[in-house]
Amino acid sequence: MKSLMYKIILSLTLIVIVQIHFIAVERAYGEDRTTNTTPPTKPDPFLRPESKGNHISESDILFTIDEADRESTVKKKSKSEVTQDLISEYLKKGKKYEARxxxxxxxxxxxxNKKKSEIKKKLDELNKVLVFSRTPSPDAVFYKVxxxxxxxxxAKKFNINYAFIMRINNKPRTLIKIGERLKIVKGxxxxxxxxxxxxxxxxxxxHYIKQYPVGIGKSDKTPVGVFTVDN
Structure with a gap:
């Protein structure tokens, strides 16, 4: 009987010791009250939530492709504008041949057609000096008679029509003099x-030199192709 009582007392004592131990540990380290948190992320300016009804409103659109293209167009000159700038630069420097x-x-x-007509007018003005005058030019030489x-x-020597020589040198007749210098277009x-x-x-x-209006024959019978014209 006494041994049974000793066992009961010993068991109760062990239970009390264990409880005291757990209380001490909890006080020493505290309860785990931490929670996993992540820092808030900044919203992507290019990603916006859809509006109600799964439709994007105009206010959600930051820019369109057309707007970006227009900005690029403003910054870049067209090829035609670059060409005009180059021609103007040549003319300022007196380089009529390069401009032509x-x-x-x-x-x-x-x-x-309207722009072509304007270009033709400029070409005729330049060729009036470069070709149809006695002004020296890179595509002409002077021959001493x-x-x-x-x-x-x-004309045969330079493979050109004699009437063209007369036109360039402003000669009303075929008469030439020894020692006379004639401008001859080469090429x-x-x-x-x-x-x-x-x-x-x-x-x-x-390159364009001169243009004339012509007829093409009745009922469009003029053939299409490449032909050789003899002097």
Missing amino acids: NILSDHYFKETD KAGDSLVKI ELSLLVDKSDYTLTILLNG
Whole structure:
């Protein structure tokens, strides 16, 4: 009987000791009251929540592609504007030959008839000096007339029509004098006939020189192709 009582007392004592131990540990370290938290993130200015009804309102749109394109267009000049700037720069420096060549290329690429007419007017003004005058130019040479020369002989020598020599040198007659200096255009002359606007264009080394109106034959019978014209 006594041994049973001892066992009961011992068990109660152990229970009390264990409780006291847990209370001491809890007081020493405290309860785990921490919670996992993450710092708030800044909203992405380019990502906005959808409006009600799964539709995006105009206020949610920051910019459109068209607006971005317009800004880029303002900053960048068009190719045509760059060409015009280059031509103006050449003319300021007195480089009529270079300006004429760029204008000629621009003329054949232009599709607007009004703009083509304006370019043609400038080309005619430049070629009046570069080609149809005795002013020296990069695509011309001066030939000194020798004994036995004639305009026909000189024209054959330079593979050019004698009437063209007369026009360039403002000669009303075929008479030439020994020692006279004649301006001769050098390079390849060609003709471009455009049936769409009834024009014949004279080209020198592929560049515009002069243009004339022409007929293309009755019922559009003029053939299309490349032809050789003999002097």
